[in-house]
Every structure is written in C-alpha cells, then in structure tokens.
Amino acid sequence: MPPRNDILQGTLALLVLQTLSARGPMHGYALTQEIQRGSKELLRVEEGSVYPALHRMTQQGWLKGKWGFTERGRPARIYAITAAGRRQLAVEREQWSRLTAGVNRVLRLA
Numbered sequence: 001m002p003p004r005n006d007i008l009q010g011t012l013a014l015l016v017l018q019t020l021s022a023r024g025p026m027h028g029y030a031l032t033q034e035i036q037r038g039s040k041e042l043l044r045v046e047e048g049s050v051y052p053a054l055h056r057m058t059q060q061g062w063l064k065g066k067w068g069f070t071e072r073g074r075p076a077r078i079y080a081i082t083a084a085g086r087r088q089l090a091v092e093r094e095q096w097s098r099l100t101a102g103v104n105r106v107l108r109l110a
Contacts, residue, residue: 012045012053014092017062020081021089027068027076028054054079062088 015035020026023034031054032045054077057063062085068078081089 011096012049013057013062013088014096015043015045016050016053016057017081017085017089017092020063020079021086025078025080027070027078029076030070031079057085060088061085 016031019031019034019038026034028050029047032047032050035043035045054063054065058065058079062082063079064082065077065079067075070076
C-alpha cells in the first residue's frame, strides 16, 4: 500500500497560516506548492481543499485577500495573514502540540 500523504483533517488551517506567516503573501496554487515543498513532498494539499479553506479563513478574519498577479502574470487572489490570523496560528500550534503529545503517549503504550 502506498504511503498516504493526505492532510489530516483540521491541520489545513495550521499549515496555511504557518506558511503565509513564514513566506509572506501568496496565491492559492503557490500556497499548495509551498506546503508540498516545505514538507519535502510528504504532504499534498489539493486545490479543491485549499480554496474553500482560504475563503473560510478570510471570512473569519484570519486572512485578507486582494487581487494581484501570479509569477506568470495571471490575475489571482493573493492572501496574507492578518493580526487575528497570527493569534489563531498560536492557538492552532498549541492544539497541534497537544494532539501530537497525546498520540505519542498512546504509541508508547505498545
């Protein structure tokens, strides 16, 4: 069975916020590619997942989007993290730490 590299449910916001915080504003496709590169090809974010998530995070005030152009000159919505998004990133990181600590505890039981 090939290894799965789907994004664990609930981690997409963490990955998007972290990537935009570290790398600066970018459009959706570039964001998916950056997450894939940053994970050394271990994670794959499908465009069909990222665009609804970007829209949702924009509505929540974590991101702001404005029209700009891709590296190839195509019009695209460019997303940037907001102050509220940085606060949410801290929350998401804490939740991720607690989740992984719990999983690691269970794995040590074996």
